[in-house]
Amino acid sequence: MKISLFIAPCLAQFALSQTGNWGQCGGENWSGDVNCNVGWLCQYSNPWYSQCVPESDSSTASGSSTSATSTTFSTSASTTSTSTTSTTSSAPSSTTTTSSSPSGYPHTSGTKFVIDGVEGYYAGTNAYWISFLTNNADVDLVMSHLQSSGMKFLRVWGFNDVNSQPNSGTVWFQLLENGSATINTGSDGLERLDYVVQSAEAHDIKLIINFVNNWGDYGGIAAYVNNYGGSATSWYTNSAAQSAYQNYIKAVVSRYPTSPAIFAWELANEPRCNGCATSVITNWVSATSQYIKSIDPNRMVAIGSEGMGLATGSDGSYPFGYSEGNDFEATLAISTIDFGTIHLYPSQWGEADSWGTSWIQAHGVACNNAGKPCLLEEYGSSSHCSSEAPWQAAAIDSLAADSFWQWGDDLGSGDTPNDEYSIFYGSSDYTCLVTNHVAAI
Template identity: 35%
Template sequence: MKSLTLFTLGLTLLSKVVYSLDFVKRCGDQFVLNDKIFYFTGSNTYYLHYKDIDYGTPKVFEIAKKHNFSVIRTWAFMDQAYTQGNVYYTSFNNVTREIEVNEGENGLQRLDRVIALAEEHGIRLILTLTNNWADFGGMEQWVRDFGFKEHYQFYTEPEIKKSFKKYIKTLINRTNTVTGKKYKNDGTIFAWELANEPRCWGTNMGKNENCTTKTITKWLDEMSTFIKKHDKKHMVSTGEEGFGLAGVDSENDIYGFGDGNDFIANAALKNIDFATIHLYASYWGFKDFVKEGRQYFEEHAKAIKKLNKPIIMEEFGVPKDKLEEVQPAYMQSLVDNGYNGIMYWMLAHDEYPDYDGFTIYDKNITVYIDDYTKIQKSKSGKKISSLKCLLKNLETKGDHKNN
């Protein structure tokens, strides 16, 4: 019995060593992994932690590995008010007026399993900490829980911010029940992402004149600084869509500042490591999907180069009737414009329904994504010393604290 126990323990320890992933870091306007330039393709799959975790979640990682995806973006939030299959991470205690974190089997232990599966398949995760939209609980749920009425109050009310920081700190210091590693010491986590598509308005709460670009930039600054104080190893991103970019010749209001976003100000923050953009041409009123999409990619790539930081196309969805024409044009443009990471919306296993019409399943990844994954990988691998990275990071322009 003792020998069997030791053998089992040995296998467990071996599996942890074999699948340990190193940290991806920022090096000026590049990502680096083990002192080598790192470009990637990947995808989004929001349901990994709650939906069919014993079958569907492993299948997603198997498909991602098959197609050489390096990064998957997924949700690291789920409020009790939006419980799916009795899985939730946070709930509100009316007595203490605090957010409580569920660390049990139907709580963060599910996220433990997702991270462990990602590590086993050699895939890193961008973990998004809250949602601008109502799905699965996000900013508006927190606002309601604390008795407020306006969307922007998530960014400004001290007790909401205090509780959000409590949740962040819980994740950073959490020990994974599967791998035994603290989240803050786990290279499987590519980056912490502050929010999915932060704006001044959401699903059920409109914009208030008290919310401006300064409101969101200040919040991003405060929360990214908080994370870096408690976790010095992981990168941090905003999760924004790329709105608010002056000087672009376009009639489309996506370049305007009305939603509360200032792309340059946000990306320039000292503790934001890379920029993110999203694109949904069918939702944003594009008349020419290809022409306007290319312009969006080009303008943001040009803008971020001035800041000496990497940029990821983090989400974009193409309707099925335009996939054959638009998807290759977008992928090629993103490659040509030097995007460090290219991630589409979204990857799912075959049995998962295509709810929003943007899902690209296993068989179609070969058609629409694989060739560009090869290109991204061909751009990777150039050696760069740690000292040179340090100097490149010191050259970063535009870093500032929001006043």
């Protein structure tokens, strides 16, 4: 979610092969282009996936090893020593689940989700800030309230990018500085995300973990641009930025190889490429989701997009259009994307709240056509109950799950971040949008 719209000029596109940089170029049953652009070559990763990588990087990457990189990559900050491949203490260490038997993890069944072996409609919420809390008791308090409320999953930020190292005690996950990337795996770094995963396991909450922000909050794409150059639109094809981004993804994914708390990995929060051909984001989604599947084939992967760019049920309004570089149906059709995501903020898009029901229904048709579940992943109105309750009802009829933006709670030391959409635990809006909604499900 972002209150202000971010608009950036799109760079002129160069002539490319059908397979874009970082795109798939081979593998079992692959019927697409096997040629890469000049300066790139097709490198084998596993029997079902080969990827176009820079020629200069091919000597340092092979098979299932760390992805090719054209930048200096450090696996830990100078103030930390924790391994990037460590897992939370409560994650099972001796259990292995193969891709042919994913039933122990959340997965899809047609247009529905299956969690803990149960197929059905599920309710959740967002708490981007929970991985930045420094008090474990605060994390546990929120998780316990979610559990008692009947919420089943929680979407959190798995990123916190900076361009200069903060003072001690400030939480940050990745330092992008002087053309290199340093991942902080210590107590003020990814150990904070570790505890969120551990607490989610203890409270039977499933997590959607997002890897980068389209917006400037907590670094996001802007932090990569500051370090590697280019712009917010060229980021999707910037080899150095994508290399660092994929290395970061692998560092996070590798921490939780068997955790039952992972609902899905998510590429980005609200990716946009204003004015670009939709192929830019579509190719990036294909390449990145395939990369994630190559290192973790058992977990679901989603985009984190808003649902923009949809012809089915379109009324011609801005959100249905393609100006932000998104094609909802094209990206939903990618085989390594397990479900669709939809966001809903009518007031930010110049629409009335009542318009939201048609937005949900149109996407429901598109999701059914694709044979995949879709999640109303973010939604909010300053009117709260009167506007959002009808959206929830429409989602139950048309989609597979919903998660409102955002969860609010009293941590004792103060309230969690409060924007105009926050729904605080125990409030009257909470009764309407959580208690009553869960009962309706």
